[in-house]
Amino acid sequence: MNRVKIAVGVVALLAAVAIFWMNSGGADPIPDTPETSTHWMCHACKQVFTLTAAEAAREEARAGGPSPLYCPACSVKEAYRVAQCDTCGSYYFSSDVPGSLGRCEVCFPDKPRERPKDESPPSL
Numbered sequence: 001m002n003r004v005k006i007a008v009g010v011v012a013l014l015a016a017v018a019i020f021w022m023n024s025g026g027a028d029p030i031p032d033t034p035e036t037s038t039h040w041m042c043h044a045c046k047q048v049f050t051l052t053a054a055e056a057a058r059e060e061a062r063a064g065g066p067s068p069l070y071c072p073a074c075s076v077k078e079a080y081r082v083a084q085c086d087t088c089g090s091y092y093f094s095s096d097v098p099g100s101l102g103r104c105e106v107c108f109p110d111k112p113r114e115r116p117k118d119e120s121p122p123s124l
């Protein structure tokens with residue numbers, strides 16, 4: 001009789017420990033759904049790929065920081081998050097990526113020099 005009580009007590013204790021461990025260990029679980037996915041592009045080979053929030057977190061842990069991440073195509077640590085152009089649909093790096101213009105290079109190609117306001121063609 002006593003032995004049964006102790007066994008029940010141990011099981012209850014183990015269950016409580018397991019629940020506590022699961023709650024503390026898996027504190028806000030990162031979603032692994034398509035809605036959370038973000039676009040990334042490799043600076044080296046221009047491979048575009050998507051990562052869900054959970055995959056991005058895993059890759060960040062592997063890369064030791066938020067960006068750049070390792071490219072799944074060429075394995076070089078040169079993958080940065082990209083934005084998609086509303087006009088042509090191509091992907092481009094944001095301006096915080098080294099060497100990036102922060103805009104679509106198809107619709108807004110790099111100009112040899114800045115023309116601040118005067119967008120009109122030079123008069124002949």
Ligand SMILES: [Zn+2]
Nearest residue numbers: 042045071074
């Ligand atoms: Zn690559």
Ligand SMILES: [Zn+2]
Nearest residue numbers: 085088104107
């Ligand atoms: Zn564009």
